Amino acid sequence: MKRQIEILAPAGSYEGMRAAMNAGCDAIYIGGSSFGARAYANNLDEAALLQAIDEAHIRGKKLYLTVNTLLKEKEHAKQLYSYLEKYYLQGLDAAIVQDVGVLHFIHEQFPGLPVHASTQMTLTMAEGANLLKEYGVTRLVTSRELDLEEIRSIRENTSLEIETFVHGALCYCYSGQCLMSSMIGGRSGNRGRCAQPCRMPYQLWDDYGRLSGEQEKYLLSPKDINTLAIIPELVEAGIDSFKIEGRMKRPEYSAATARLYRKYVDYYLDKGKAAYDKLVSGEEFREDMLQLQDIYNRGGFSEGYARTYHGKSMMSLYRPNHGGVFVGEVKEVQGSQVGILLKERLNAQDILEIRVGHEAVHEFTVKEPHEAGVILRTTAGKRPSPAAEVKKTPNYGQMKAAGTRIKKGAQVYRTKNNALLEEFSREYIEKDAQRGMTGVLVAHTGDRLSLTLRCGGLSSRCGGLSSRCGGKPYESEEVEVTVFHNEAQPAIKQPMTKEKLAAALEKTGETLFYFEELSIDSDEDIFVPVAWLNELRRAGISRLQEALAGKYHRNLDGDRNLDGHQGRKQAVMSAPDGKTGAGNFGISVSVQTELQFEAAMNFLEVTAIYAEYDCFDIKALKRLARRADREIKDFYLSLPQICRKKVYGNLKQDLEELINLPELTGFILKNLEEVALLQSLLNEKMAEKQIILNYNMYTYNKEAKLFWQEHQLEHFTAPIELNYQELRELGISDCDMVVYGHLLLMVSAQCLFENTVGCARAGKNNIQGRLTDRLGKSFYVKTNCTTCYNTIYNGQPLALHKHAADIIRLNPRNIRIDFTKESFNEACQVLRLFYDRFFCSGQDVEELSDYTTGHFKRGIE
Incomplete structure (x- = not known):
């Protein structure tokens, strides 16, 4: 049988769901009332979502629920189970998940529910995704930044299904790594409330003046992606599900995109590459592309990252919304x-x-x-x-x-x-596409009428190329129902012929079904009132719908021991960490320059140095590690923010040289690929090196910590977005806590400098610039040419020195100071200030002039 490709459409409302299904999608993804990454969409309430799950299954489609935000401890402990339970019982096909705590919880409490690893997990390689398989993950949603070669590599190295965005909006930042909306206005993308600051105007500057053009205002606004022209390449790369972005868009958008991706995928699978190339060079393709542009485009379209690493052609620099x-x-x-x-x-x-x-x-x-x-x-x-x-x-x-x-x-x-x-x-909205069924009517004199209906098996996808229901068949388990009515009577005048019986039954009207085949087993001299046939058909279709929906309904396998689960979680969380009391911590310092390293060496209370891999060569790292060891300070290597295939290979080679360095205490990890790499290099020797998970590894709840502890990882970094009270509820005695630093707001495969003045790599690694918004607020920009990504930092540093008493009560494992662009003197000033506030108090120390306290008091929604 030919390979089948799932068309996965967005639904921001019930109307959008119906439109996409009528237009030919195989599945939809939709949000409920909580925990979804589009909090401002017209998400379904509980009753509507339960109905939607049944309707999807009646139509022969699937429904995936977005649970792809980070959950705070209170939400996780008190709300998640009751939120998911009804949908699980109703037959929900899968949950899309970002939070590893949510993943761990679903695997424990709802083991029959497939989980899709959200693009918010920033998965870029099979090595990272494969760590999740034992927790019920059946599919990974790739990072949007991956090219076709990287997707092919994932296909070759995992048995998981691969889902990839093929159409719609493209974020400037790697999904799951953005704090810009959160830090600017308190609306966190990790909580489904992104305010889209990337669609606002900015200007780029260096020390000599403005670099961006007068008209090029929207420096962080990518075009929408459209991959209709390269569907053969996407299919052959091994993608299983073509995902369309757009839960915030109107139902007509869902219909238009689902219809055309269904049409063109089926055409390629039917006709092959040569015929497809001819189709996309003709007038029909031009007209279809014009439809997509009319529905929504952002400065035109690009193919995204499928065949290019980045570039100005992917950006909508002049307009951030529908371009017409x-x-x-x-x-x-x-x-x-x-x-x-x-x-x-x-x-x-x-x-x-x-x-x-x-x-x-x-x-x-x-x-x-x-x-x-x-x-x-x-x-x-x-x-x-x-x-x-x-x-x-x-x-x-x-x-x-x-x-x-x-x-x-x-x-x-x-x-x-x-x-x-x-x-x-x-x-696609006002009328429903119909699903094919077969029927057998048995009508014999003196016997009760019976109608048997079957649906499933090779069932047509609606909305494809044919005039009525179109598309190619897919496999599903057949459902059969039989209903009965009164006894058939002998005809007195005009008997009901088989043709008349069939004609009456075939009037399925505006139901979700039509007869692909109807067999009549009847006597020749028989009379059946048309009203009886109508009642029989209605009863049969009603029973068929119940059976189609009901075959997906689940039972819970025994009572779930939530109290026992919570107790086990608390026991693990309460494991001793070797600390003797509140305030018994040192200062960890993250450095990007040797001058910052020298500043940290001057302070006895600095107990650990975290050196950024991107900023030092191997020779320098060895030298700094030995110097730190002489000063009796731990030395950690802080690995790249993003670890794609090419970086992974170079990093592995460097780590093989560094990993046995006795002066190297351990590593700071920032993604699942690095976890997999360290596990493969250390094997059974994980305990020989200290491993710390960075704050972008998101331990917002105790369940997430439990997940990581099962991977022998027990040292975390306190979440940046949680406030004081939420950090208390979480417990951070096993965490570093960042108390100072220009926080990383975005990491992007795009390059601001290349998109304005050209590539900066020629001898200018790690160049710096400044981004300003329409209000004059500044952000610090840095290229990371070794790993080929841009980073954007908050222009105001986070500084929590005035909250030292609260932080001491929180009792973190260490307080952490992150240096980025600070000079030697600036670094010394910061270290003196935090030394005074946390260890001395009362010294006359120069205060910082411009800083933010972030979310420590205000928090996020």
Whole structure:
């Protein structure tokens, strides 16, 4: 049998779910009332979600629930079980998970529920993903930044299903690594509340001035991805599920994208590469691409990272939202009258924008249809005075009042295709696609009527290439039901022929089914009232729906021992850590330069140095480790933020040289790939090196700690986003706690410098710049050319010296100071300040002038 590819569509509402299913998807992913990464979508309440699970199964589809946020300890302990239990019993097909604590809990309490490892886990290699298999993970959702070669490598090295985003919005930052929205406004992407600061305007500067262009305002805003043209390459890379982004978009978007990806995937699987290449070079493909652009695009489309590492062509630098479709050009301007030569057909109620350069200066609604090639005339309004007010528009930030700067040659874009939206609403929202079933009617005189219905097996996907239900069949277990009615009577006048019986039964109307095949076993001289046949059909379809939904319903295998589970968790959490009392900790210092290292050497209370791998060569690391050892300080190597295939190979080679260095105390790990690498290098000798998990490994709850302890990892870093009370509830005696540092807000495969002034690698590794937002707030930018990613840090450092008493009560394992761009003198000032506040108190120490206390008091939602 030919390979099947799942089309996985977004659903931000019940209407969006139905639209996507009617258009041909195989599965949808959707959020419930809690714990989903799109908290502002029109997510379903409990009753609606239970109904949606059944409806998906009746339609022969799957429903995956997003539980892909980080849970605080209170939520984990008190809410997660009751939230998931009903959906588990109803037959939920899978949960999409970010938090390893949630993963561990589901595996313990709902072992029959498949789990998909969310892209928020930042999985870039099979080595990391394979660590999760023993916890019921059946699928990994790859990081969006991976190219085809990396996906092929994952396919070759794991038995897990592979799910990859093929269409929709692209984050600037690696998913799961972004703290920008959280730190700017308290809306955390890790909690499903991202405010999308990446879609706001910024300017890039270095010491000599501004680097970004006047019009290139949206430096962190990637184009949406569209991979229709490269479906053969995606299929052959080994991807099992084509995922479409867009739970915040309208139902018509879900329908349009599901329909076209279903169509083109099936075409390739049917016809092969040569026929596919011919199709995508023709007019039909152009028209389909135009539909996708009309529905939503962001400065056009890119293929994402599939065939390129990064680049300016992937960015929407001039506009951060829907870019519309080019439909014409201004050819005439006479006073307030503007004539537009149309390049595309327009529909009544289409909305158009006239743009000068990249700026929208006039918006209007088309009143009646117009064909391509004609001149459309409109009144652009009187030219306003220089003090004219700027009017807000729902489509694009701010727009000058009508008629200000329109000249010949100005381009015109359609931002709403009304007829297209109405078509998708009519075809995929207002009416349902039907699923095929077979039936057998038995009608013999003196016997009760019986109707047997079967559904499943080779069942058609709706919304594909054929006129009625289309697509290619997929395997599922067949369901059979039989219903009965009154006894058939001998005919007095006109007998019911088999044709009449079939015609009456086949009127399935607006149900979710139609008869692919209907057999009639009847006597020749028989009478059956049509009303009886209608009742029989309705009863049969109702019973069939119950059976299709019911075969997925589950029972809990015995009572779940939640109290026992919590007790075991508490026992593990209470294991002694060797500490003798509150405040019995040292200072750990993370360094990126040798001058920062020298500053740390001057302080006796500094007990550990964390050297960033990206910032030092092997020779320097060995020298620094020996120096730290002479000063009786532990020395740790802090590994890269992201560890993709190429970096993994280089890192492995370096670690093989460093791992037996006696002066090297251990490692700071920042991703699952590094956990797997260290386990493979150390084998049974994990205890010989100290391993610390960085704060981006997210231990927001005790269950997450339990997960890591099962991997012999027991030293953590306190979560940056939790406040004082939440840290108390979690317990951080096994954690370092970051008390100072320019916090890492974003790590990106894109390069701000390459996208503005060109690649910086030629002898300029780790160059620095400054990003400013529309309010003048600054962020610190750094290239990491060794590992080829950009990092963006908060311009204000986190500084918790004034909360020393609270932190001492929290009793962390160590307090941690993270240096990034600090000079020797600045590093010494910071160390003196924190030494005074935590170990002396009362000294006359120079205060910091500009800093933030982050979430220590305010927290996040």
